[in-house]
Amino acid sequence: MRAIDLNNIMWRKSSYSNTDGGNCLEVADRLPLVPVRDSKVPDGPVLVFGGDAWASFVDGVKRGA
Template identity: 55%
Template sequence: MRANSLPEAAWRKSTYSSDNGGACVEVVDGLSAVPVRDSKNKEGAALVVSPSAWASFVNSVK
């Protein structure tokens, strides 16, 4: 999926992303799936995963 195919989406930077311009991940809340994109490439591809897969990933990297 292309991130720009969600023009109305309210992307937010993940609270686990750094503020130094490096590893920044943005996600969209409130959908039936969780789109994830690189904040440095807003027009690039978005990875779309299930909410349970996203929760499992976040818990694994904590």
């Protein structure tokens, strides 16, 4: 598997995050893959999804699956 350089990407916080720091996740857009991380642990692990898999996940969340 090829390494992905995540040092200079722009992270976007979930629109469901609140100012108290609740359960937040961040994603990076405009990449061939979709990296996802816990916003409270920015130096922690990153999960990386294929674009189709991420789109299916988001669609399922929106449908309440």
